[in-house]
Amino acid sequence: MKRGFILKLQPSLYYSHTLISDIVQPGDTVIDATAGNGHDTKYLSSIVGKNGKVYSFDIQKEAINNTKKLLSENNIIDNVELHNCGHENIHRIVKDKISCAIFNLGYLPGPTTNKTIITHSKTTLPAINDCIKLLKKDGIIILVLYYGHPGGQEEKNDVINFAEKLNQKLFTVLKYQFINQINEPPILIAIQKKKDKI
Template sequence: MSYLITDYVHQFVTSHIQNGSICVDATAGNGNDTVFLCEHAGMDGKVFAFDIQEAAIENTKKRVKESGYQNAEIIFDSHVNMKKYLEEKSVDCILFNFGYLPGGNHAIATKASTSIEAIKEGLDCLKKDGIMGLCIYSGKDSGFEEKEAILNYLKQIDSKKYLVLVTEYYNRVNHPPIPAFIIRLK
């Protein structure tokens, strides 16, 4: 079993994805989450992957093609606009990786205001029992403002409609990432 943040999040969300699921990779990056979602959504499912960086779009297209999946739609647009492409209460799983593109320009990173707006958009898209996985990074390159803003926002989400789980790598140093999950209850 792997305890890397993305592997941990994948393990947690797997029970919410099956053949025919509608899934979103809100931060396509290098395509790792997109391929994971394609595999679990199956031939009858659909994966929407969003990114605003051309390098991320190309990396994701390449990964999906190399993996042989044909159930992904890779969208060169901000995750803030996901409701343009998705119906409300139609999505089984949404994954976010906040921060910068691994191997890319560290000066280009997600920002607190748009990240929170995208989470809100995603909550509207989640169906009952749908799950959102959040990999929240902070530190020297990505700063702490976004992490603190996201964590503060998560505390405010309506507890009658959503369950929010936040976990920590409690004994790790150097600002370890924070995995969080939001499950739609109603």
């Protein structure tokens, strides 16, 4: 460690971007499975560059519009494909191998959004499975779990249970969470693929 360097532990959202920056390369194909307000889509776009591709999904038109606005404000047009549908449709739309997929699970953040529209295990787990099939060797799936809302605990438990059962010979799975914070701090799950064929 360099003298004078101070390591600060990152919240799950920022740590997800650290993981992405370590793995995703220019020219890669990646997925934002929950576009939300567009921040992950924008970040992924900046990393894969003009020769890469970002597939961004959200079931809410408001989220797609928010993402489109953010991308337009940052002059990002060519390498992002927006899909106004749930991430359970990934298998129909994405055919290329991916180096990364990111999910922010919960509801669309914002003061005026409908917080009763949430992600659910019944669509999230199949979408994760679809991303696993598309994932390159050493590629990563990042799941940021927001669960302090009705229905959130069930999805959180289902996703963690799924990740814990992945074969350790085929996948490395990380769970990252602050444990001394109130109000259900987000949990980050990272799944990295060890082999091309599983």
